[in-house]
Amino acid sequence: MSDIRRQGGCLCGAVRFTVSGQPLRTGLCHCLDCRKTSGSTFSAFAIWPRSAYEATGKLGTHEGRSFCPRCGSRVASLRPDEAEVMIGSFDEAPTDLAPQYELWIGRRETWLQHLPWAEQFEHDRDDMQPV
Template sequence: MGEIGVRYTGGCLCGAVRYEAEGKPLFTGCCYCADCRKASGSGFIPFMGFASSAVRFSGETRQFRSKSFKGGDAVRNFCPVCGGLVFGGEVGKDDSHTIYAGSLDDPSSFHPEVAIFNRARPAWVALPPDLPAFDTMPD
């Protein structure tokens, strides 16, 4: 797995789905797109990206698929027991996974580096100070 000493753990609301990620995230941020807002029931989804080799999952999930900004499938995994949204990507198929930071055991370990789809951010959601913001996906 990744960089020694850095470890993130988390899971769904009831604990049936769990994960452990090691190493520094490849990217972190907040997504304000309509799909993420609807999936989260909030104004955005805070996310952390990891190589699939850096993350271990346990428990069974259900998936919801929708079209991504780039035209492929966006796969969101949630707990079939409590409905908690936990991570993005297809285990065993994708090279990386997106952990939804709201599912972290220690939410203070999340530090966003970018805001994406800022053009869709609700006016009532304040951006963290000095957070770079992009109207869609950055290049």
Template sequence: MKLSGGCNCGQVRYELDGEPVRVGICHCETCRKSSGSAFSYFGIWPRANAALSGELACWQARAGGERFCPACGSQLFCWADGSDEIEIKLGTLDSPPSTLMPAYELWTIRREPWLAHQNGAEQHARDREQPGA
């Protein structure tokens, strides 16, 4: 699988190689505010599978650095320093991400009551349990 995407103004572009490690939805306050929506829809890829181009700005959030385009403000990526994974905001893909189904939902205690949970997706009241933690 090869996917590409970028920001609204086109200054930042990216290409992804291979399937995502996982796909999720987060309803936390940080994700709501950064997405401007009721939740954030994202996919996680190995950092080595993502080729990025263009200038990025960074805002440090609880989960790592939120990377965005300084020209148009589009939120694109998130990764923690030293992490081998990159979180891609799936709404920034060039093609609709219709085949990337969420396998889990985070911060469901903050999910809007009018928004149904995703059938078949793991439900986590807060963050996911980290393997080996």
């Protein structure tokens, strides 16, 4: 694992987290759930092994998405093997984490151009596919 450690948290600071090393993959999602939970036209995220994610503070969870119950900021989606972290929740802009793929491209706003270097998926990606 690399020496990279990234820190972030929620808007009010009640939830703090650190991820270590490089993510397994990064992406954008245009699905309705991501649009509704982010309040934006898409969500940007990066996924680390669950063992690379550490957090302090209490998280609320709704359908697998974790957020700060105090300020409502969406922070992560935690699974037994992976931690999906919202890129906007980092303290420092992670400009080196360019999305490798886009999900639910049929819902992408027509005024947004696709990412020419990123793999495109009509719906969710098959988790068995390497990126």
